[in-house]
Amino acid sequence: MQQILFNNIPYSAQLAKNIAHLVSDYASIRDKVYSNYCLTLLKHKYKNSHLLLTHSATGALDMIASLIDIKQGDEIIIPSFTYVSTANAFVSRGATPVFVDIDSRTLCIDAACVEKAITLNTKAIIAVHYAGHSGNIQYLKQICEKYNLILVEDAAMSYGYYESERPLGTCGDFGVISFDITKHITSVNGGLLVINNPAYALRANHIYDVGTNRHDFLQGKVSHYEWVDQGSKYQINELCACVLYDNLINEDSLLAHMQKLTNEYTNYLQPLAQSGDIQIMDEQRLTHNYHEFYVLVKTPELRNQLIRYLSEQSIQAVSHYYPLHLSEMGKKFNMHLSLPITEQVATCIVRLPMHQELSISDVNRVAHAVLTFFNS
Numbered sequence: 001m002q003q004i005l006f007n008n009i010p011y012s013a014q015l016a017k018n019i020a021h022l023v024s025d026y027a028s029i030r031d032k033v034y035s036n037y038c039l040t041l042l043k044h045k046y047k048n049s050h051l052l053l054t055h056s057a058t059g060a061l062d063m064i065a066s067l068i069d070i071k072q073g074d075e076i077i078i079p080s081f082t083y084v085s086t087a088n089a090f091v092s093r094g095a096t097p098v099f100v101d102i103d104s105r106t107l108c109i110d111a112a113c114v115e116k117a118i119t120l121n122t123k124a125i126i127a128v129h130y131a132g133h134s135g136n137i138q139y140l141k142q143i144c145e146k147y148n149l150i151l152v153e154d155a156a157m158s159y160g161y162y163e164s165e166r167p168l169g170t171c172g173d174f175g176v177i178s179f180d181i182t183k184h185i186t187s188v189n190g191g192l193l194v195i196n197n198p199a200y201a202l203r204a205n206h207i208y209d210v211g212t213n214r215h216d217f218l219q220g221k222v223s224h225y226e227w228v229d230q231g232s233k234y235q236i237n238e239l240c241a242c243v244l245y246d247n248l249i250n251e252d253s254l255l256a257h258m259q260k261l262t263n264e265y266t267n268y269l270q271p272l273a274q275s276g277d278i279q280i281m282d283e284q285r286l287t288h289n290y291h292e293f294y295v296l297v298k299t300p301e302l303r304n305q306l307i308r309y310l311s312e313q314s315i316q317a318v319s320h321y322y323p324l325h326l327s328e329m330g331k332k333f334n335m336h337l338s339l340p341i342t343e344q345v346a347t348c349i350v351r352l353p354m355h356q357e358l359s360i361s362d363v364n365r366v367a368h369a370v371l372t373f374f375n376s
């Protein structure tokens with residue numbers, strides 16, 4: 001039986017050609033031709049934001065921590081059910097992460113818990129849009145306005161997702177998008193910093209360029225460039241930008257394919273959702289879903305058995321985050337914290353294969369195996 005992989009990278013003949021050409025074209029690399037092509041395309045989507053293409057979403061989060069001057073004693077409110085990058089950028093600069101539980105329906109930070117976690121030291125709220133979808137970003141925005149806090153959207157999984165006709169990543173002061181190989185639109189390694197508060201734009205350019213004013217120099221505003229701020233080499237590399245360009249010009253069909261897979265999973269697994277054996281995303285979310293297809297089962301034992309059963313059928317299905325508040329590093333900040341929904345979701349989630357190389361008949365095979373597991 002052919003192995004069905006959890007994730008895969010699509011082959012593109014045009015991309016292979018572009019890369020072969022780019023690696024022998026010094027001037028194009030130096031002048032960041034593909035980065036600029038990508039920015040032109042991205043500007044159509046993020047019309048009113050200042051955009052910087054980074055080597056990763058991790059790098060973009062790191063830039064935000066610099067931009068908002070995180071220091072010892074600051075607190076940031078974040079969900080525990082997220083990737084380590086969300087916390088690390090801030091914690092590395094001395095902030096204390098205040099972990100908050102997630103909503104069982106959206107798997108995003110529970111807005112009702114956020115307000116209770118605010119103290120005089122709170123500097124920012126980091127909302128993670130789990131599986132690409134936002135939880136309650138408008139409400140979080142109101143809370144941030146009320147308490148004068150910075151709102152960061154970790155929209156790493158959200159490329160192509162909108163809410164109220166605005167792309168996710170544009171509601172907070174900042175948003176970050178990931179184009180990592182694990183995401184549905186990819187540059188292999190890459191990210192996007194979306195700056196929605198123009199007050200941060202100038203400094204962001206400096207931090208992005210290793211702490212220099214090179215950007216001003218290239219625009220003819222200064223006679224030479226020099227060291228003006230802290231910073232690092234946050235830029236995306238041109239080979240990755242070349243991959244990203246190929247993904248962006250094909251994004252309509254790439255996203256449409258993910259939606260097609262989602263629809264197929266949804267239809268096939270509906271009976272199990274109705275019988276209560278599994279929980280899937282609500283209908284409204286499933287009508288625009290590109291990043292992942294997950295199911296929640298009732299117990300950790302069932303989860304492990306299901307993953308093992310699928311593996312025996314040559315199907316790779318996987319769990320997701322180990323909660324940050326239970327991790328070795330996270331426990332240093334919150335000794336006895338208990339976040340029941342996070343802990344339950346982390347042990348009961350199964351993510352099913354979803355990628356460009358996956359066909360409808362592959363999805364049928366996976367879904368059929370899931371049905372067989374529950375019905376036998």
Ligand SMILES: *Cc1c(COP(=O)(O)O)cnc(C)c1O
Nearest residue numbers: 056057058083085156178180191
């Ligand atoms: C993937 C991901 C990241 C990290 O993105 P990179 O581009 O790999 O640095 C951060 N946060 C979340 C929620 C993610 O899913």
